[in-house]
């Protein structure tokens with residue numbers, strides 16, 4: 001069994017958007033308050049966080065997380081790596097460096113943005129990070145848990161999704177090859193990004209995400225990385241096919257496998 005907690009389900013600006021007065025951003029429904037997209041997967045006592053965006057601190061506090069085993073990074077956009085400085089808290093409590101898994105290209109940006117954590121004469125108290133290099137076509141293990149990377153395109157940027165046990169998690173995709181779909185076909189739970197209804201250059205629209213879900217054929221699909229342009233949760237959740245749901249922050253799902 002694999003368990004996933006949605007730490008955040010909002011697009012890069014989150015929902016509500018700063019200074020926006022639209023009917024979604026002013027919704028009283030807590031499910032319309034979306035922190036930047038991130039998720040935590042737990043299986044066999046191992047706890048893996050996918051992405052550490054600017055809301056990482058708030059997400060760890062909200063879910064009362066005392067310990068993590070690893071962070072996997074999907075790509076280097078700020079809404080996915082902007083919270084890495086806050087792994088310091090786990091350095092103190094777990095008394096060790098935090099293991100972060102990313103491709104070489106993503107690591108380059110992490111080292112640039114957090115140069116003080118990687119310099120030779122590090123200031124006391126800077127984050128302690130162990131970077132692990134992963135390859136898009138090579139499954140790897142985190143404390144005995146197998147993780148299969150799923151390669152996608154995010155406009156011009158390659159992006160990685162991950163399959164862990166019965167859950168496949170894809171965010172910030174706007175294209176995926178047949179070959180990669182094959183790696184997640186019939187997975188129990190698919191999480192996939194759906195930004196809005198209108199075309200977008202680097203994100204799946206609602207229709208595109210539903211099409212990929214149709215091809216993958218999971219038992220259940222959850223949509224994430226949602227913009228305020230999609231609508232209020234109460235409205236949009238009624239428009240989906242069977243076994244397909246809009247995720248919201250704090251939602252927990254469990255795979256049958």
Ligand SMILES: [Zn+2]
Nearest residue numbers: 012077079172
């Ligand atoms: Zn994003």
Ligand SMILES: [Zn+2]
Nearest residue numbers: 020022025228
């Ligand atoms: Zn708005």
Ligand SMILES: [Zn+2]
Nearest residue numbers: 075077154172
């Ligand atoms: Zn992105």
